[in-house]
Amino acid sequence: VFEACIFDLDGVIVDTAVYHFKAWKRLANELGFNFTEAQNEKLKGISRVKSLELILEWGGIEKTAEEQQVLATRKNDWYVEMINHMTPEEILPGTKELLESLRAAGIRTALGSASKNATVILEKVGILPLFEVLVDGNTVTASKPDPEVFLKGAEALQISPEKCIVFEDAIAGVQAAQAANMKVVGLGEQDVLGAADLVVSSLEQINMQTLTNLYSK
Ligand code: G6P
Ligand code: MG
Numbered sequence: 001v002f003e004a005c006i007f008d009l010d011g012v013i014v015d016t017a018v019y020h021f022k023a024w025k026r027l028a029n030e031l032g033f034n035f036t037e038a039q040n041e042k043l044k045g046i047s048r049v050k051s052l053e054l055i056l057e058w059g060g061i062e063k064t065a066e067e068q069q070v071l072a073t074r075k076n077d078w079y080v081e082m083i084n085h086m087t088p089e090e091i092l093p094g095t096k097e098l099l100e101s102l103r104a105a106g107i108r109t110a111l112g113s114a115s116k117n118a119t120v121i122l123e124k125v126g127i128l129p130l131f132e133v134l135v136d137g138n139t140v141t142a143s144k145p146d147p148e149v150f151l152k153g154a155e156a157l158q159i160s161p162e163k164c165i166v167f168e169d170a171i172a173g174v175q176a177a178q179a180a181n182m183k184v185v186g187l188g189e190q191d192v193l194g195a196a197d198l199v200v201s202s203l204e205q206i207n208m209q210t211l212t213n214l215y216s217k
Contacts, residue, residue, distance in 0.1 A: 001163075001212065001215060001216075002107070002163050002164065002165050002183070002211060002212075002215040003107065003108060003159045003163040003164070004107060004108040004109065004110065004153075004154065004157050004159040004163060004164045004165070005102055005107055005108075005109055005110075005164070005165050005166075005167065005211075006109075006110045006111070006112045006150050006153045006154070006164055006165070006166045006167070006177075006182070007109070007110070007111055007112065007131075007166075007167045008045070008111075008112060008113055008166070008167060008168045008169060008170070008173050009111060009113035009115055009118050009121060009122075009136075010044070010045075010113065010115060010169075011044055011045075011169030011170065011187065011188075012092070012095075012167050012168065012169050012187050012203070013091060013092060013095050013122075013125075013127070014086070014090055014091060014092060014121060014125055015090070015092060016083065016115075016121065017040060017044065019079055019082040019083060020040065020043065020051075020079060021035075021037065021040040022078070022082065023075045023076075023078040023079040023082070024040065024043070024051070024055060024075060025040075026075075026078060027055070027071060027074060027075045027078075028055060028059055031056075031059060031061055031071075032059075032061075033058075033059035033060070033061070035055060035058075035059075039054075039055070039058060042054065043055075044169060044170040044172075045114060045143075045144050045168075045169075045170030045171075045172040045173045046114070046143065046172070047114050047137060047143050048072050048075070048076065048116065048137070049068070049072060050143060052068055052071060052072050052075070053068070056068070076116075076117075079117070080117060080120070083117060083120060083121055083124060084120070084124070085124075086121060086124040086125055087124065087125070088125050088126040088127075090124075090125055091125045091126075091127060092202065092203060093202055093203065093204045094202055094203035094204030094205070094206065095127070095203050096127060096130070097203075097204075098203050098206055098207070099127060099130040099131075100130070101207060101208055102208075103130065105208050107208075108132055108133075108157045108159060109130060109131050109132055109133075110131060110132060110133035110134070110135060110153035110154075110156065110157055111131050111133070111134045111135065111136065111153070112135050112149045112150045112152075112153045112166065113135070113136045113137065113149070114136070114137050114140070114143060114144060114149065115136055115137050116136060116137035116138050117137075118134060118136035118137070119134060119136070122134075132157065133153055133156040133157050135149050135150075135152045135153045135156065139152060140152065143172070144170065144172040144173045144175070144176035145172045145173075145175035145176045145179060146176060146179070147176050147177070147179040147180035147181075148176075149176060150164070150166055150176055150177055150180040150182060151180050154180070154182075161180050161181045161182050162181055162182070164180075164182040164183070165182065165183045165184070165185060165211060165214065165215065166180075166182050166183070166184045166185070167184075167185050167187060167203070168184055168185070168186060168187065168193075168196070169186070169187040169188050169193075171192060171193065171195075174186055174193055174195050174196045175195070178195070183197045183214060183215060184196045184197055185197065185198050185199075185200060185206065185214070186198070186199040186200070187199075187200060187201070187202070187203070188201070189201075197214055197217065198210070198214050
């Protein structure tokens with residue numbers, strides 16, 4: 001049977017994409033160009049540095065490495081200002097219930113996110129204690145679809161990758177889980193995340209039984 005679940009953060013546990021969008025849009029507008037929701041979609045699961053590179057490319061603007069550092073920090077300051085106001089009401093439906101039932105069943109839990117702000121977000125929404133292990137943008141060097149983030153999670157839990165189930169909303173994250181040899185539940189649209197072992201629109205659709213069935217497939 002499966003022994004651990006590893007959760008992505010943004011788009012799985014909380015919908016921080018709206019805050020990322022506001023902060024990136026403000027930065028793009030200051031630089032003199034627009035930034036759309038469709039472009040924001042493409043940044044899901046993508047690190048801060050890589051996101052900025054893409055945004056500058058879309059805006060047709062070149063910046064030195066030092067300038068990029070300043071811009072990324074400016075965006076992050078705005079982002080942090082917004083996430084500091086997050087409340088437990090912002091946990092996506094079904095998350096807390098699932099984490100609690102996993103704990104009751106003795107299934108281990110880890111976070112596997114590209115975000116460097118993961119700890120503060122989990123604290124703000126009040127579910128930090130439900131994770132045994134946090135692997136985030138501060139610990140990981142290779143971005144999804146590289147499996148590093150999930151392999152580090154399994155390693156820290158001392159569970160073999162084949163016994164882990166990953167929850168992901170980004171294509172790059174689904175690919176990372178598969179490269180790590182883990183089962184993966186996609187959160188979102190079937191047409192986008194069809195490569196996942198199971199696609200649902202919300203964690204409300206997941207319980208111990210769905211996971212046991214998925215794992216024995
Ligand atoms: C997640 C989000 C991305 C974000 C990345 C880094 O993967 O889906 O949109 O760019 O984390 O987040 P950070 O909080 O470190 O800027
Ligand atoms: Mg995500």
